[in-house]
Amino acid sequence: MITTPNQTQLMQGNQAMTHGALYAGARFYAGYPITPSSEIAEECSVLMPKLGGMYIQMEDEIASIAAVVGASLAGAKAFTATSGPGFSLMQENLGFAVMAEVPCVVINVQRSGPSTGLATKPAQADVMQARWGRHGDQSVVALCPSTVAECFGLTVQAFNFSEKYRIPVILVADEVVAHMREGFRIPEDGEVTVIERKRPTCHPRRYKPFETDIDGVAPLASYGSDYVFHVSSSMHGPDGFSNNDPVNATRKIEQLHRKVEFHRDEIVITRSFDIEDADVLLVAYGITARAARAAALAGREAGIKAGVLQLLTLWPFADKEIGLASERVQTIIVPEMNYAGQVAGEVQKVVGPDRDIRRVNRYNGQIITPDDILEVMTR
Amino acid sequence: MTTPRMSKKSRYEIILAGAGGQGLILSAIILSEAAIREGKNVVQTQSYGIAARGGLSEAEVIIDTEEILFQQVRNPDIILAMTEGAFAKFRSLARTGTLIFYDETLAAGQHGDNLLGLPFTRSARDLGHGASANLIALGAIAARTEVVHMENLIAVVTRTFSVQALQTNMKAVLMGEDLISGQVFRN
Numbered sequence: 001m002i003t004t005p006n007q008t009q010l011m012q013g014n015q016a017m018t019h020g021a022l023y024a025g026a027r028f029y030a031g032y033p034i035t036p037s038s039e040i041a042e043e044c045s046v047l048m049p050k051l052g053g054m055y056i057q058m059e060d061e062i063a064s065i066a067a068v069v070g071a072s073l074a075g076a077k078a079f080t081a082t083s084g085p086g087f088s089l090m091q092e093n094l095g096f097a098v099m100a101e102v103p104c105v106v107i108n109v110q111r112s113g114p115s116t117g118l119a120t121k122p123a124q125a126d127v128m129q130a131r132w133g134r135h136g137d138q139s140v141v142a143l144c145p146s147t148v149a150e151c152f153g154l155t156v157q158a159f160n161f162s163e164k165y166r167i168p169v170i171l172v173a174d175e176v177v178a179h180m181r182e183g184f185r186i187p188e189d190g191e192v193t194v195i196e197r198k199r200p201t202c203h204p205r206r207y208k209p210f211e212t213d214i215d216g217v218a219p220l221a222s223y224g225s226d227y228v229f230h231v232s233s234s235m236h237g238p239d240g241f242s243n244n245d246p247v248n249a250t251r252k253i254e255q256l257h258r259k260v261e262f263h264r265d266e267i268v269i270t271r272s273f274d275i276e277d278a279d280v281l282l283v284a285y286g287i288t289a290r291a292a293r294a295a296a297l298a299g300r301e302a303g304i305k306a307g308v309l310q311l312l313t314l315w316p317f318a319d320k321e322i323g324l325a326s327e328r329v330q331t332i333i334v335p336e337m338n339y340a341g342q343v344a345g346e347v348q349k350v351v352g353p354d355r356d357i358r359r360v361n362r363y364n365g366q367i368i369t370p371d372d373i374l375e376v377m378t379r
Numbered sequence: 380m381t382t383p384r385m386s387k388k389s390r391y392e393i394i395l396a397g398a399g400g401q402g403l404i405l406s407a408i409i410l411s412e413a414a415i416r417e418g419k420n421v422v423q424t425q426s427y428g429i430a431a432r433g434g435l436s437e438a439e440v441i442i443d444t445e446e447i448l449f450q451q452v453r454n455p456d457i458i459l460a461m462t463e464g465a466f467a468k469f470r471s472l473a474r475t476g477t478l479i480f481y482d483e484t485l486a487a488g489q490h491g492d493n494l495l496g497l498p499f500t501r502s503a504r505d506l507g508h509g510a511s512a513n514l515i516a517l518g519a520i521a522a523r524t525e526v527v528h529m530e531n532l533i534a535v536v537t538r539t540f541s542v543q544a545l546q547t548n549m550k551a552v553l554m555g556e557d558l559i560s561g562q563v564f565r566n
Binding site: 009010291293 | 408411415419420421422423424425447448449450451453
């Protein structure tokens with residue numbers, strides 16, 4: 001078959017996340033449309049059936065994530081997309097996916113809250129919700145795009161991490177990046193690595209769904225196959241059945257953390273711009289990273305040596321990278337669209353309480369501009 | 380009188396402003412796609428609110444030969460104002476060199492440097508398709524500024540509309556071009 005190479009086309013962030021998911025092999029979407037993520041549902045409803053996949057509009061977000069977890073256990077790469085109110089509703093079953101080690105991807109296109117808040121306006125205030133939204137001890141992986149290309153690439157990456165480590169991965173986008181359009185070329189098949197989950201090779205009778213290999217991850221069979229297995233949200237042993245033994249619980253909680261911790265160098269993705277000789281370090285993520293890069297450039301034109309460390313992975317936190325980048329700088333600035341400085345606080349933990357971190361915060365539904373950052377830079 | 384043209388630039392920042400429902404976001408998309416055909420980098424954004432129809436609607440396009448960092452327009456080169464409200468909001472920028480296209484049908488009697496009033500809505504009515512005023516404006520902008528080449532604009536319009544809608548919309552773009560070639564400029 002002759003295939004024509006994909007051409008650069010104008011694409012919206014939400015569309016790019018959808019195409020990223022499909023490229024990664026997602027063939028199941030269950031969701032409840034909500035601004036500013038609705039275009040993902042819309043696009044999936046058109047494209048999924050064409051690829052032999054399934055699109056279901058559920059009655060709410062609780063059911064959506066439940067369906068996603070079920071579909072994944074049945075062998076499909078599955079995902080959903082939502083925004084703040086829906087993401088809140090998904091937390092309980094997302095916790096189930098953590099405990100039962102079910103790969104899945106949840107896209108949370110952040111809008112301004114709390115609650116229904118400014119429903120059509122952007123925010124970056126769900127950073128801590130992504131990390132700690134569920135009860136109980138756990139690690140989590142969360143990625144954050146700033147361009148349409150990153151919307152695609154990080155969605156593929158989210159599925160890869162999710163499948164490789166049997167974890168839910170959260171893609172933390174925002175209204176601006178989700179609705180923005182840029183030129184983007186969908187990669188050809190094979191151009192970007194796509195990872196499949198490990199499947200059991202043992203005899204079905206020998207299969208234990210939580211018996212981990214050396215990498216801390218157990219092969220995952222599919223419901224409906226010859227492998228019959230039990231999945232529980234309660235503390236369980238390698239066979240999947242309830243197990244209240246403290247030795248077992250210790251092992252399980254450690255394993256949930258360590259399968260992420262041990263691979264953190266692979267999972268933590270950052271990009272740096274002009275940080276080698278920088279006196280001023282801007283730590284930024286999502287749409288605000290673009291304003292930060294523009295501000296750093298303007299700063300350089302005004303004689304201030306500024307550089308940017310962009311966090312594409314929010315969780316696990318880029319502590320090593322920030323520690324290194326901040327060693328020689330005089331000033332650290334963290335711009336973000338929330339009041340509390342959700343990432344600034346984490347940066348403070350890395351650099352210690354004695355170092356001053358300048359914060360740039362907006363929480364009125366308006367974006368942070370390069371001038372907002374420059375003003376703090378030149379203060 | 381020959382048509383004065385903007386000197387060709389490596390970067391353009393454009394605002395298309397008017398009322399929700401006038402097709403300004405679609406115009407921004409068409410303009411962006413035409414720029415992509417020219418191998419340019421493009422970022423297109425819009426004010427995204429709860430009022431879809433009526434109310435002020437703004438779409439932005441940045442076209443650049445270099446990577447576009449900040450995604451929003453800061454120093455507009457070109458503004459299209461399709462309502463009096465939009466014109467009032469942006470007209471002061473003409474003083475700083477921004478070229479402002481406005482709908483003469485709606486905001487008549489405006490004069491000044493860099494103000495370019497053209498009868499977009501009236502022409503659309505003449506065409507028998509009031510909703511195509513946005514494409515008439517796009518044709519005029521391309522003809523006057525060369526922000527994108529007319530041939531690329533036409534190629535995108537051809538691809539965008541169904542066979543039934545294409546003829547009217549293509550006429551609209553060419554009508555916009557004619558508005559410029561027939562224009563005696565005040566500035």
